[in-house]
Amino acid sequence: MNTPDPLFPSSEFEKSDLELSLKNASAIKGLELHYDFITPEEEISLLKHIDEQSWLEELSRNVQHFGYKYDYKHRSINRDFYIGDIPEYMQFLLKRLQEKGFITQACDQAIVNEYTGNQGISAHIDCEPCFGDVIISISLSGSCVMNFQKDKNATAEEKIPLLLPPRSLVIMKNEARYEWLHSIPNRKKDVFNGNTYPRGRRVSVTFRKVILEESRK
Numbered sequence: 001m002n003t004p005d006p007l008f009p010s011s012e013f014e015k016s017d018l019e020l021s022l023k024n025a026s027a028i029k030g031l032e033l034h035y036d037f038i039t040p041e042e043e044i045s046l047l048k049h050i051d052e053q054s055w056l057e058e059l060s061r062n063v064q065h066f067g068y069k070y071d072y073k074h075r076s077i078n079r080d081f082y083i084g085d086i087p088e089y090m091q092f093l094l095k096r097l098q099e100k101g102f103i104t105q106a107c108d109q110a111i112v113n114e115y116t117g118n119q120g121i122s123a124h125i126d127c128e129p130c131f132g133d134v135i136i137s138i139s140l141s142g143s144c145v146m147n148f149q150k151d152k153n154a155t156a157e158e159k160i161p162l163l164l165p166p167r168s169l170v171i172m173k174n175e176a177r178y179e180w181l182h183s184i185p186n187r188k189k190d191v192f193n194g195n196t197y198p199r200g201r202r203v204s205v206t207f208r209k210v211i212l213e214e215s216r217k
């Protein structure tokens with residue numbers, strides 16, 4: 001029996017662009033990019049489960065929260081925001097992250113982001129008192145360019161772009177977590193290394209470890 005073609009083929013991406021994206025990632029301490037962290041079949045199954053849940057529409061992009069609800073307005077999280085365990089259909093991702101040694105502490109919070117049209121995310125550092133020292137993001141369905149910059153007012157030349165194809169994994173630790181801001185520009189297509197990549201719908205599954213108030217320093 002033939003295996004079906006993936007819905008979101010990696011063959012769309014120039015090899016030299018994927019290599020450049022890895023090289024860019026290696027310029028930032030604590031930033032890791034891994035392609036094909038999951039298979040196309042796993043991606044399709046995850047998207048099916050995700051699309052069965054309801055979306056929170058409080059931001060410009062849709063989100064789903066699991067584990068603990070994150071309060072974007074006050075940049076806070078606490079024990080009262082517990083909303084249940086991370087769902088079963090995401091557990092294999094956490095298991096794989098542990099098995100590959102990418103995380104050593106169990107993540108207990110997940111945010112799923114959905115970007116459509118020209119949606120992106122403005123430059124930010126994930127809430128430092130709320131979350132632990134590893135931030136994980138897995139891309140599904142569509143690609144994007146994620147920029148890293150040290151300074152809020154960085155010029156285009158000072159930004160380091162990563163091309164994130166579907167099924168890729170980004171890990172932010174160390175300086176990538178605490179000293180660099182990350183963002184996804186609001187636009188309908190990305191130009192990376194001279195090649196144009198139209199944005200489709202992109203869904204990201206992000207994992208974090210919550211720091212509860214009583215254990216904060």
Ligand SMILES: O=C(O)CCC(=O)C(=O)O
Nearest residue numbers: 111113121126137204206
């Ligand atoms: O969509 C992504 O990959 C990252 C989203 C993000 O930066 C966040 O949720 O804090």
Ligand SMILES: [Fe+2]
Nearest residue numbers: 124125126182
């Ligand atoms: Fe973030």
